[in-house]
Amino acid sequence: MDKNEVFEQADKDGIKFVVLQFSDLLGSSKSVTIPVGQLDNALEHGIWFDGSSIEGFARIHESDMFLRPDAETYAPIPWLSSSHGNTARFICDVFNPDGKPFEGDPRHVLKKTLKEAEELGLKYFVGPELEFFLFKKENGAILPLPHDKAGYFDFISDKAYEIRREMTNVLGNFGITVEATHHEVAIGQHEIDFRYADALRAADNVSTMKFALKAIAQKYDLHTTFMPKPIAGINGSGMHVHQSMFTDDNNVFYDENDRYNLSENAYHFIAGQLKHAKGMSVVLGPTVNSYKRLVPGYEAPVYIAWARVNRSALIRIPRWNPEKPHSARCELRCPDPSANSYLAFAVMLKAGLKGIKENLEPPKPVEENLFHFDDKKLEEMSIGTLPESLGHALQASEKDPIAMDAFGKETYEKYIKAKKAEWDSYRQSVSQWEIERYLEGY
DSSP: OOOOHHHHHHHTTTEEEEEEEEEETSSSSEEEEEEGGGGGHHHHHHHHEEEESSSOOOOOGOOOEEEEEOOOGGGOOOOGTTOOOOOEEEEEEOTTTSSBBBBOOOHHHHHHHHHHHHHOOOEEEEEEEEEEEEEETTTTTTEEEEEOOTTOOOOOOTHHHHHHHHHHHHHHHHOOOOOEEEEESTTTTEEEOOEEEEHHHHHHHHHHHHHHHHOOOOHHTEEEEEOOOOOOSSSSOEEEEEEEETTEEETTBBBSTTTBBOOOHHHHHHHHHHTHHHHHHHHHHHHTTHHSSSSSSSOOOEEEEEESSSSTEEEEEOOOOTOGOOOOOOOOOOTTSSHHHHHHHHHHHHHHHHHHTOOOOOOOOOOGGGGGGOOOHHHTTEEOOOOOOOHHHHHHHHHTTTTHHOOOOHHHHHHHHHHHHHHHHHSSSSOHHHHHHHHHTT
C-alpha cells in the first residue's frame, strides 16, 4: 500500500493508535506507540526514539535514532480493538540521525544479504515451521506444566484445537496464510506452518507470529513459549526452514533430469550451508538452552549431512509433486524459534550464496539413520557434528567468519559480546541438578 491507501484503510478500521514494532539484536520485539495523528509524520519522516536502551543498538552518547514504518506491514491488532478506538501495527526499519539505515538493525542485515542475492538475479524464499509449547499459568505465574497430554497429530485435547483455530484466524488478520496446524510430538507442543514467502516478509511473519500467539494464549490463561527445550526428556521445539531460490517465476533449485530433481545451484547452495553449519550455529541456535535440544534421540539434527528421506540429517530434500517444480526446496532442520529470524535467514542465505559463488559440491547424501552411527563410522564417512554448547558455537564462530560476513563487523561484535555474556553467566551459575548431585556426596 502507498501512504494514501494506508490512511484510507486506517480510517475504515477505526484506528486511533499505532504500534511501531521493531526487533533488537537478540530477536526480542520492541515497540513505540503513537496516536494515529502522528502517522503521517512517521511515514514521511520517521519517529525518533532512544536507541541506547535497546540490546545491540546505539551507545548512550549517540542514542538518537528513528523508526520508519513499512507501509506493507500495516495490520489492525485484533485483541486491541476497543470502543475508544482500534490499534494497528507497522513493522519498522531503524535509521541513524543522518538518514542512513542503522547497520545493527536486524531487518537491515537481512535486506543487505537479499540485495547480494538480487545482484546475482536470485530471490530467496523461505517457509519456516515454528514449534511451540503451551504452558499452564496459576495466579499469573507461568508453570512448567504442559496444558495437555496429547501427542503427534492428536485431534482434540483440552482446548488445543480451539486455541490453534483462533491463532490461525488472528494470523490471517495480519496477512499470514496458515497452511497447516497440528499437535506436535511432545505433550503441550504445537506447530503452525505458514505459506512460504520472500525472506524479508517471512522474517516479519515470524516476528508477528511470536507476539500474536503469546497474546492469544493469555486469553486462555496459558503461556506460549518458543524456548527450544523447556522440559527435559521430551522433544524440544525447532524452526525447520524450507528454502528455495527464484529468478522471476522460475525455481532455480529445480532440474527435471536430476535424480533428486535438484539443479547445480541447489547442490552448491546445500554445500555452502553444510560447510558453514558450525559457524552458523551461534545464530541459528542462539541460546544456552538451544543445545539442550540438539542431542540425539529427540528428532533434532546434530550430524552435518544431507538426505531426501532421512530426518536425522541436517538438510533434507522434501518430496514434491513433479508437476509443481516451484516446490523444489531444501529444508534446514537445525534452527530453533529462539533465533532472531532476520539474522537467521541472513546467515543461512549468506552461506548458501557462498556455496553458489564458489561452486561448492556437497558430499554424498546419507539415507541411513545417523543416530545409529557410532563415532568410528561417523569419522569414516567424514560426517561432522554441530557444536554441543553455546560455548562451542562461539568457538566455531571465531573460526568461521560467515556470521560476521552477513552482519558486518560492528554488528557481529555486538552480537557475540551479548552471547559471550550469556554463556559466562550460565557456566558460572550453580544449577539445581548440581545441588542435588553433589551437595551431600562431597
